[in-house]
Amino acid sequence: MPPGVAFASGHFTAENIITKTTRSGDLVGVFHDEAAWRALPAGTTIYQVEMLPSPDGEGELFVGTTHLNPGRVGDEFYMTRGHFHQRREQGEVYFGLRGSGLLLLQSEQGEARFEQVSQGSVHIIPGNTAHRLINTGSEVLSALAVWPTIAGHDYASLAQGFALRVFLWEGEIQARGVQYG
Numbered sequence: 001m002p003p004g005v006a007f008a009s010g011h012f013t014a015e016n017i018i019t020k021t022t023r024s025g026d027l028v029g030v031f032h033d034e035a036a037w038r039a040l041p042a043g044t045t046i047y048q049v050e051m052l053p054s055p056d057g058e059g060e061l062f063v064g065t066t067h068l069n070p071g072r073v074g075d076e077f078y079m080t081r082g083h084f085h086q087r088r089e090q091g092e093v094y095f096g097l098r099g100s101g102l103l104l105l106q107s108e109q110g111e112a113r114f115e116q117v118s119q120g121s122v123h124i125i126p127g128n129t130a131h132r133l134i135n136t137g138s139e140v141l142s143a144l145a146v147w148p149t150i151a152g153h154d155y156a157s158l159a160q161g162f163a164l165r166v167f168l169w170e171g172e173i174q175a176r177g178v179q180y181g
């Protein structure tokens with residue numbers, strides 16, 4: 001039997017799944033409101049990534065699903081750390097499985113834009129584009145991703161953060177530009 005995905009839960013129906021959990025304490029400096037981040041228990045799960053086992057090497061693909069919990073740090077919605085690929089030219093495809101949120105995309109020049117993620121949405125992330133998932137809903141946001149095994153992750157280039165942040169302000173989902181300096 002080839003591996004499958006259960007649409008209702010977004011979980012893989014396969015054996016030998018590799019799971020990585022990212023907790024609040026792992027996300028140092030990621031959220032805008034540092035005091036609110038400190039107030040959150042460090043063991044709070046923000047997201048989990050399930051991956052199918054995959055061979056490594058040129059031409060091979062990773063398949064993984066990110067399950068991003070609903071919640072906020074202060075007013076800011078839970079989100080993944082986000083990254084460029086180490087191999088900048090390598091792209092990726094996201095596919096929305098459940099929940100609702102935003103895919104934040106940012107060029108190397110710092111131009112940022114969003115795509116709405118919902119069940120069945122397909123997102124083509126071009127090369128040279130940083131990407132982060134943001135859960136703006138009240139359910140778990142799950143999205144399946146396919147990317148080249150050679151792509152790698154570059155987190156350091158985003159140490160200053162993305163150019164846009166998403167908050168719940170006065171009951172509305174609002175994106176705000178961030179001034180760094």
Ligand SMILES: O=P(O)(O)OC[C@H]1O[C@H](O)[C@H](O)[C@@H](O)[C@@H]1O
Nearest residue numbers: 049064065066080081082083145
């Ligand atoms: O690496 P993060 O920014 O924490 O995102 C978590 C994961 O999300 C997706 O599944 C990506 O395809 C993975 O490559 C990434 O590791």
Ligand SMILES: [Fe+2]
Nearest residue numbers: 085092131147
């Ligand atoms: Fe990626």
